[in-house]
Amino acid sequence: xxxxxxxxxxxxxxxxxxxxxxxxxxxxxxxxxxxxxxxxxxxxxxxxxxxxxxxxxxxxxxxxxxxxxxxxxxxxxxxxxxxxxxxxxxxxxxxxxxxxxxxxxxxxxxxxxxxxxxxxxxxxxxxxxxxxxxxxxxxxxxxxx
Amino acid sequence: xxxxxxxxxxxxxxxxxxxxxxxxxxxxxxxxxxxxxxxxxxxxxxxxxxxxxxxxxxxxxxxxxxxxxxxxxxxxxxxxxxxxxxxxxxxxxxxxxxxxxxxxxxxxxxxxxxxxxxxxxxxxxxxxxxxxxxxxxxxxxxxxx
Numbered sequence: 154x155x156x157x158x159x160x161x162x163x164x165x166x167x168x169x170x171x172x173x174x175x176x177x178x179x180x181x182x183x184x185x186x187x188x189x190x191x192x193x194x195x196x197x198x199x200x201x202x203x204x205x206x207x208x209x210x211x212x213x214x215x216x217x218x219x220x221x222x223x224x225x226x227x228x229x230x231x232x233x234x235x236x237x238x239x240x241x242x243x244x245x246x247x248x249x250x251x252x253x254x255x256x257x258x259x260x261x262x263x264x265x266x267x268x269x270x271x272x273x274x275x276x277x278x279x280x281x282x283x284x285x286x287x288x289x290x291x292x293x294x295x296x297x298x
Numbered sequence: 299x300x301x302x303x304x305x306x307x308x309x310x311x312x313x314x315x316x317x318x319x320x321x322x323x324x325x326x327x328x329x330x331x332x333x334x335x336x337x338x339x340x341x342x343x344x345x346x347x348x349x350x351x352x353x354x355x356x357x358x359x360x361x362x363x364x365x366x367x368x369x370x371x372x373x374x375x376x377x378x379x380x381x382x383x384x385x386x387x388x389x390x391x392x393x394x395x396x397x398x399x400x401x402x403x404x405x406x407x408x409x410x411x412x413x414x415x416x417x418x419x420x421x422x423x424x425x426x427x428x429x430x431x432x433x434x435x436x437x438x439x440x441x442x443x
Contacts, residue, residue: 155310155312155313156310156311156312156313157308157309157310157313157319158308158309158310159306159307159308159402160306160307160308161304161305161306161373161402161404162303162304162305162306163302163303163304163305163373163404163430163432164301164302164303165300165301165302165303165336165339165432166300166301166302167300167302167335167336167337167338167339167432168339173302173339173341173430175373175430177375177402179400179401179402180400181401182381182398184396184398185381185382185384185398186381187381190313191313193313193314195314196321220384220396220398221395223395224306224308224321226323232328232331232332232333233331233332235331238406240389240392240394247408248411250389250390250392250414251388251389251390251392251394251414252389252408252414253389253394253405253406253407254370254371254405254406254407254408255330255369255406255408256406257325257328257330257331257369257406259323259324259325259326260325260327260371260406261304261306261323261325261404262404262405262406263306263308263402263403263404263405264387264394264395264403264404264405265387265394265395265396265397265398265401265403266394266395267393267394267395267396269393270392287321289313
């Protein structure tokens with residue numbers, strides 16, 4: 154069993170009378186048990202120069218209905234550019250079902266993922282942007298030989 | 299201008315044998331496409347009844363401006379301790395992942411319309427979640443006259 158820990162810290166002075174300081178850690182475990190995740194797709198980096206949607210996580214490589222975790226980071230620095238992030242077979246845009254959100258330069262996300270549908274992204278323009286992503290997997294389906 | 303910063307670190311010494319994993323990322327959360335910080339936060343602790351779909355956060359029509367263009371970020375933690383308990387997280391009727399006991403998630407979120415709302419559903423038992431939603435565009439519903 155492997156042990157993978159993830160820690161988040163969020164600080165904010167939006168509320169002037171009660172500064173926000175969120176700190177939390179979790180150990181990534183398999184579906185319904187206290188056993189740590191043991192597989193990963195590895196950390197990948199992809200360069201984008203167009204708005205064409207691309208699948209970054211193919212769900213059929215993962216076991217369905219499990220406790221996968223998905224980490225994505227926009228490695229670019231420009232806060233005016235972003236990626237649409239969608240839970241969709243092939244599309245990602247503002248109105249695509251289901252676009253989760255827009256990941257601007259330097260932004261990151263970490264979310265649970267059931268592995269039942271692809272994760273698709275699309276850059277907002279033609280400026281060069283880089284996306285980093287990694288699935289912490291609760292089951293990877295080996296490709297048939 | 300308020301400053302909200304979100305930082306993550308992910309580590310494991312044994313997920314990838316022979317390669318210690320260490321991911322660190324930090325982002326100052328900005329208004330959509332700008333280098334101006336977010337100005338609003340909504341946070342709370344909510345009980346979820348088992349097997350009941352619940353909406354978290356506003357509908358698109360409760361967000362000012364073009365809902366596609368908002369910059370907003372959502373943190374959720376499942377405070378349950380029973381490893382068999384999880385809360386399904388999704389957009390409208392589409393489940394995206396399962397937030398198990400003790401897990402947290404952090405995503406960008408932008409509503410495209412009122413049928414792209416965030417939904418949660420506790421499974422295997424009632425659960426309590428903690429959340430914080432950082433944004434600038436949420437408007438209060440008009441009071442009854």
